[in-house]
Amino acid sequence: MEILQSIFSNTIIAFIILIGVVVFVHELGHFIAGKAFGIEVEEFSIGFGPKAFSIRKGNTDYRINWLPLGGYVRFYGSDIEQIVPLEKREKSFLHAKVHKRAIVSFAGPFANFVLSFIVMTFIYFHGLPFKPATIYVLPNSVAEKSGLKTGDKILAIDNKKIENWSDLSAKINSSPEKNLSLQIESNGLKKELKITPSKEEIETALGNKQSSGRIGISALFNSSHVHISKNSFFQAIGLQNGDQITRIQDKNIQFFYEITQKLESITQSQSDYSLAEKIHLNKIVNEKFEIEFLRLNKKETIHVSLNDPNIKKWSENYLINKSNQKIDWSKDLISSDQTISNYQAVPNNDKLIPAIEAWKNCGLKTGDTIYSIEGVGRIFSILQIYSWLDTAPKSLQLNQNKTDKLNVQMQVFNKNGNLENLKCSIPLRNGFDHLNRAQVFMDFPIQFMSQSVTMPNEISKAISFSEAVQKGYNAVLNQLYLTYNAIKMLFTGSIPLSNLGGPIAIANVAGEAAKGGFIIFLMTMAFISTNIGMMNLLPLPALDGGYLFLNAVEAAFGKPLPKSVQITVQRIGIFIILGLFIIVFYNDILRLIRF
Numbered sequence: 001m002e003i004l005q006s007i008f009s010n011t012i013i014a015f016i017i018l019i020g021v022v023v024f025v026h027e028l029g030h031f032i033a034g035k036a037f038g039i040e041v042e043e044f045s046i047g048f049g050p051k052a053f054s055i056r057k058g059n060t061d062y063r064i065n066w067l068p069l070g071g072y073v074r075f076y077g078s079d080i081e082q083i084v085p086l087e088k089r090e091k092s093f094l095h096a097k098v099h100k101r102a103i104v105s106f107a108g109p110f111a112n113f114v115l116s117f118i119v120m121t122f123i124y125f126h127g128l129p130f131k132p133a134t135i136y137v138l139p140n141s142v143a144e145k146s147g148l149k150t151g152d153k154i155l156a157i158d159n160k161k162i163e164n165w166s167d168l169s170a171k172i173n174s175s176p177e178k179n180l181s182l183q184i185e186s187n188g189l190k191k192e193l194k195i196t197p198s199k200e201e202i203e204t205a206l207g208n209k210q211s212s213g214r215i216g217i218s219a220l221f222n223s224s225h226v227h228i229s230k231n232s233f234f235q236a237i238g239l240q241n242g243d244q245i246t247r248i249q250d251k252n253i254q255f256f257y258e259i260t261q262k263l264e265s266i267t268q269s270q271s272d273y274s275l276a277e278k279i280h281l282n283k284i285v286n287e288k289f290e291i292e293f294l295r296l297n298k299k300e301t302i303h304v305s306l307n308d309p310n311i312k313k314w315s316e317n318y319l320i321n322k323s324n325q326k327i328d329w330s331k332d333l334i335s336s337d338q339t340i341s342n343y344q345a346v347p348n349n350d351k352l353i354p355a356i357e358a359w360k361n362c363g364l365k366t367g368d369t370i371y372s373i374e375g376v377g378r379i380f381s382i383l384q385i386y387s388w389l390d391t392a393p394k395s396l397q398l399n400q401n402k403t404d405k406l407n408v409q410m411q412v413f414n415k416n417g418n419l420e421n422l423k424c425s426i427p428l429r430n431g432f433d434h435l436n437r438a439q440v441f442m443d444f445p446i447q448f449m450s451q452s453v454t455m456p457n458e459i460s461k462a463i464s465f466s467e468a469v470q471k472g473y474n475a476v477l478n479q480l481y482l483t484y485n486a487i488k489m490l491f492t493g494s495i496p497l498s499n500l501g502g503p504i505a506i507a508n509v510a511g512e513a514a515k516g517g518f519i520i521f522l523m524t525m526a527f528i529s530t531n532i533g534m535m536n537l538l539p540l541p542a543l544d545g546g547y548l549f550l551n552a553v554e555a556a557f558g559k560p561l562p563k564s565v566q567i568t569v570q571r572i573g574i575f576i577i578l579g580l581f582i583i584v585f586y587n588d589i590l591r592l593i594r595f
Contacts, residue, residue: 014521016068020046022112022529023071026536029111030073033104040076040091047071075104080566102551105544112533113476116526121472123522125465129457131165131219136257139380141216146195148217149186150257156183163460165219172197176213187261218383222256222335225450227369230417232332236311237304240295241367241415242336242449247292255453256335334413336449337382339369344445354427355443362424364446367415374409382452385444393428393440404428406442476530483534541573 024046031044040059047065054063059076077084077092089095093104133154137143154162157171158181171180176199184191197213224245228234239245245253248262291302305311343360346352372378376388393406408424429441462468537545550569554560561569 018521018525018528019068021525022115022532023047023068025111025115025529026108026532027071027073029107029109029114030104032111033107034073034075034093037096037100037104038091039093039096039100039104040088041073042076043072043074045072045074080563080570098551098554102548102555105547105551106537108544109533109536112529112536113480116476116479116530116533117472119472119522119526119529120475121468123519123526124460124462124471124475125468126519127459127461129517129519130163130460132455132458133162133165133168134219134455135168135217136219136221136381136383138216138218138383139378142195142198143215143217146215147193148182148184148195148215150221151186151255151261153185154182155185155190157181159183164458172215172217173212176200176211178213218381219454220381220383220452221454222337222381223450223453224253224256224259225336225339226256226259227334227336227339227413228417229332229334229413233311234333235417237291237308238302239291239293241339241369242295244294244450245291246294246299247290249289256337259333334369334371335381336369337452338371338379338385339449340364340366340446341449342366342447344447346445351429351431352443352445355429356445358426359424359444359446363420363422364410364412364424365414368412368420370410370412371419372411382448389442389444393442475526479527479530480534483531487534487538540576541569542577543573546573 027044027046031041034041042059043061043063045063045065047063047068048070049065049067052064052066054061056062075093076088077094080094084092084095093101096104135143135148135150135152135154137148137150137152154168156162157168160171162168162171175197177196179194179196182193182195184193195215197215200212200214201209202212226234226239226243226245227241228239228243245259247253248259251258251262253259253262288303288305291304293300293302343356343366344352346356370379370385373385373388375392376384379385392408405425405427408422408426410422410424412420412422414420426442429443431439431441462471536543537548539545539549546569550561550566560566
């Protein structure tokens with residue numbers, strides 16, 4: 001499996017393998033159907049252009065050509081202008097009965113659907129990696145107000161089992177302003193909560209608008225790397241900025257939220273005193289505990305005694321400074337996912353340079369930890385920063401009535417743990433989004449000290465081969481439905497032609513899929529195979545669907561269209577296909593050259 005992973009990690013190789021398999025299966029469908037009806041195959045070709053390799057067997061020339069952008073099967077007698085001798089008509093494609101020609105035309109797309117079905121059945125039988133429906137709850141969100149907490153796992157919605165993050169996301173997205181009943185697991189206990197997703201107008205990946213449900217959750221969690229505030233409990237016990245906490249007592253730590261949850265359980269007592277009061281009054285359930293962490297990749301352990309003089313001193317200072325208020329853990333301990341490690345390295349002529357200089361000039365430095373942003377409030381997650389960057393240019397332009405720069409105010413903790421107020425004037429940049437539309441961007445070319453993480457994948461396996469077959473079948477049906485909707489929106493104008501991608505786009509998809517592992521690569525192959533099969537059924541000349549349309553006309557009228565009409569239709573089809581190739585190549589090139 002590791003060898004396959006290393007091979008597939010090359011984008012070009014991944015593209016050739018993916019397209020090669022999909023095209024081979026498509027053409028094999030035509031080939032087998034033609035052979036079954038006794039039609040002679042002159043050429044079976046994978047790729048276009050000059051010949052790279054060929055072998056002749058019987059009357060058929062099997063070829064691999066240099067351009068891996070498709071393929072074809074050429075049957076004897078398929079050229080409408082070809083004169084076929086009487087004695088060879090039984091082997092001629094155009095002299096075969098209309099239903100046989102229709103089956104041969106349909107066999108290619110059908111073979112693609114069969115490939116998708118076999119691949120998805122294998123994946124479900126082998127085991128499909130998925131993200132569990134364990135949630136990160138964004139602050140001030142519908143989820144938080146409804147009682148959900150970070151780390152909760154959604155088990156069911158309206159008594160329908162939620163198996164993974166995709167199930168959860170799909171259900172929430174499809175339920176704007178609907179009352180839902182959630183069955184959850186929280187800290188080992190099963191509960192039931194009511195929630196009503198808010199309604200939000202969003203833009204899909206294809207560029208069309210639709211209403212979607214939102215509750216403010218994410219599959220992305222803060223890592224356990226920490227920033228320590230000055231004069232805090234965590235500074236008193238000896239933790240430092242950048243430490244990665246890996247264990248507290250018997251609890252292995254992977255995510256930031258687990259740190260405070262475990263500390264709260266350790267310092268619990270039946271009284272309602274704050275932690276500082278408990279230490280000061282010796283009302284601690286557990287007076288000693290261990291914290292294990294990585295510092296510069298070296299494992300270290302702190303043995304914390306709450307009777308330690310330094311901690312007692314912190315307790316006394318805290319009581320004086322905070323007037324016996326509860327500890328605000330969120331200020332004393334911050335995820336270093338929000339700590340700046342460096343600015344992005346860019347060449348001298350890079351378009352990011354003005355933004356980098358502007359952020360530096362206003363005082364944003366390496367080692368600063370972002371605490372709050374005007375208009376967003378307290379920052380608890382890197383997700384809030386990315387969301388702000390998406391919406392800020394439009395909203396701030398509207399409020400500030402400016403077109404070239406935006407004023408931004410934020411608070412950061414510096415390396416010394418002091419809170420600083422920054423006022424920045426950031427230049428805007430004109431560019432293009434993923435759909436090649438003109439867009440205004442506010443660049444934030446920052447690298448953070450640590451990266452947010454997701455829950456480890458779990459494996460979903462069908463309990464039997466028959467269940468794997470059923471799931472594979474349903475997966476293909478679902479993809480056919482999605483592809484049909486996308487095609488419909490393309491022809492109705494809901495999706496612009498600029499969204500179409502060609503070989504370069506497919507190569508990028510193949511390369512990214514290969515990086516995700518063999519199973520993800522196979523899933524992408526099934527997805528592409530279904531799409532290509534469906535696209536080939538469009539009733540356009542030169543596509544399989546175009547030939548099926550001509551077969552239907554012939555069957556309806558009892559005779560084929562006149563040769564002159566068929567020749568004209570074929571030529572129109574060639575121009576349409578060439579036009580589509582030009583469009584998708586143009587879109588691909590734009591995506592490469594636009595920033």
